[in-house]
Amino acid sequence: VLVILKTSNPQNIPRALSNVVEAGCDCRGSRVFAEAQELAAAPRPTVNYSQVASETPRRANKTKYSRLGTQLQLDYAKMCPRGSLMLGQRSQFVPNHLDCPSLFIVGARKAGTSSLYMYVSRHPSFKGILLDRGPKVGETYYFSSHWKSWKWSQYMKLFEHTSHYTTGESSVGYLTSCNVPERLWRSCGKQAKIVILLRDPIKRLESNYRMRIRLQLRGYSNNTKASTMVNLELERFINAALKNGADIQSVEHSWEKFRCLFNPSSNMVFEGLYYVHIMNWLCNFPPENILILNSEEFFHNTRGVFEEVIEFLGLPPLDRNTTAFITSTSYNTGRGGQGPRQQLSEMDRKKLRVLYKHTNQPLLNLLDWEGFVWS
Numbered sequence: 407v408l409v410i411l412k413t414s415n416p417q418n419i420p421r422a423l424s425n426v427v428e429a430g431c432d433c434r435g436s437r438v439f440a441e442a443q444e445l446a447a448a449p450r451p452t453v454n455y456s457q458v459a460s461e462t463p464r465r466a467n468k469t470k471y472s473r474l475g476t477q478l479q480l481d482y483a484k485m486c487p488r489g490s491l492m493l494g495q496r497s498q499f500v501p502n503h504l505d506c507p508s509l510f511i512v513g514a515r516k517a518g519t520s521s522l523y524m525y526v527s528r529h530p531s532f533k534g535i536l537l538d539r540g541p542k543v544g545e546t547y548y549f550s551s552h553w554k555s556w557k558w559s560q561y562m563k564l565f566e567h568t569s570h571y572t573t574g575e576s577s578v579g580y581l582t583s584c585n586v587p588e589r590l591w592r593s594c595g596k597q598a599k600i601v602i603l604l605r606d607p608i609k610r611l612e613s614n615y616r617m618r619i620r621l622q623l624r625g626y627s628n629n630t631k632a633s634t635m636v637n638l639e640l641e642r643f644i645n646a647a648l649k650n651g652a653d654i655q656s657v658e659h660s661w662e663k664f665r666c667l668f669n670p671s672s673n674m675v676f677e678g679l680y681y682v683h684i685m686n687w688l689c690n691f692p693p694e695n696i697l698i699l700n701s702e703e704f705f706h707n708t709r710g711v712f713e714e715v716i717e718f719l720g721l722p723p724l725d726r727n728t729t730a731f732i733t734s735t736s737y738n739t740g741r742g743g744q745g746p747r748q749q750l751s752e753m754d755r756k757k758l759r760v761l762y763k764h765t766n767q768p769l770l771n772l773l774d775w776e777g778f779v780w781s
């Protein structure tokens with residue numbers, strides 16, 4: 407079969423080739439495919455921004471807690487279970503698609519992901535999607551909820567208007583969906599860059615609880631008491647763990663037993679087990695493509711963290727005024743602080759602390775967040 411692709415813009419080749427594959431041509435081993443793969447992974451041309459001033463970009467305060475996967479001391483053979491994708495040979499790997507988005511903000515839920523996605527979308531070389539969706543900005547859930555029901559072309563339709571820009575999405579359930587790293591790796595390989603924001607798991611849960619009340623999700627209302635919610639979520643979590651023979655006290659050595667305990671957003675306690683979710687990503691996705699950020703730092707040094715993300719994506723730096731302007735608004739703050747104000751009691755926090763200390767400590771060690779404490 408001879409396929410002729412005619413285009414004036416070489417950046418269109420990966421997308422065109424993907425259509426050829428989807429039409430049934432198994433040409434993934436061919437030379438042109440390998441070349442297109444390189445092209446797909448290369449940074450996109452940049453676009454001028456009217457607000458870019460003549461001054462040389464100056465970095466805000468450098469971040470203290472941002473970590474690239476490659477900066478972590480990870481003994482793959484010891485820490486990743488058999489069958490993990492990063493234990494295998496990956497230099498020969500060819501992904502199924504060459505027209506992937508670049509950025510995937512995968513979570514955590516309630517960790518500041520909407521703000522971060524909005525900021526990146528204001529970069530002149532990046533085009534975000536679904537920007538008018540409020541708290542659901544950038545969310546597609548293709549690799550989790552829609553994996554079986556959508557075709558690749560349906561997913562890519564969401565990015566139709568972004569062809570000359572770097573683009574990406576922000577689906578907060580990906581962090582805890584146990585199969586997403588593998589699906590994303592097989593689909594996109596190293597074209598995909600993963601950004602993970604981690605917020606104090608107890609504050610995350612409290613924010614999640616208030617969101618459920620505000621939006622009346624899963625039967626939550628103003629009458630849903632915090633203590634009832636904590637007890638129920640804990641009980642469901644402990645029962646599922648017991649059933650799977652998973653012991654929280656030895657989570658560091660058997661984290662994989664927790665890995666697929668719940669579907670995304672079905673247990674708010676499980677969502678805060680960051681050590682488990684991070685290990686699942688690190689064992690199944692190239693560490694150089696994973697950037698882990700600290701939400702508390704993001705909230706206090708917003709510019710610094712934003713600049714870190716820009717650099718990670720290979721986008722040109724912006725001048726100080728533009729960065730300050732972009733980061734001056736916070737998004738998804740729950741009706742600007744006018745929403746429900748229910749809080750966890752000290753007793754609720756205590757119970758959660760007892761559980762999370764088993765996963766927080768190995769996480770802080772892994773990330774080398776020395777001297778950092780949550781709650």
Ligand SMILES: Nc1ncnc2c1ncn2[C@@H]1O[C@H](COP(=O)(O)OS(=O)(=O)O)[C@@H](OP(=O)(O)O)[C@H]1O
Nearest residue numbers: 515516517518519520521578613705736737738739
């Ligand atoms: N810049 C800045 N400074 C301080 N706090 C901030 C900022 N940006 C977002 N937030 C807080 O992040 C929470 C929303 O997170 P997400 O956007 O990830 O939520 S969601 O999962 O997409 O629904 C939500 O937390 P809570 O207010 O505790 O509910 C936001 O207030």
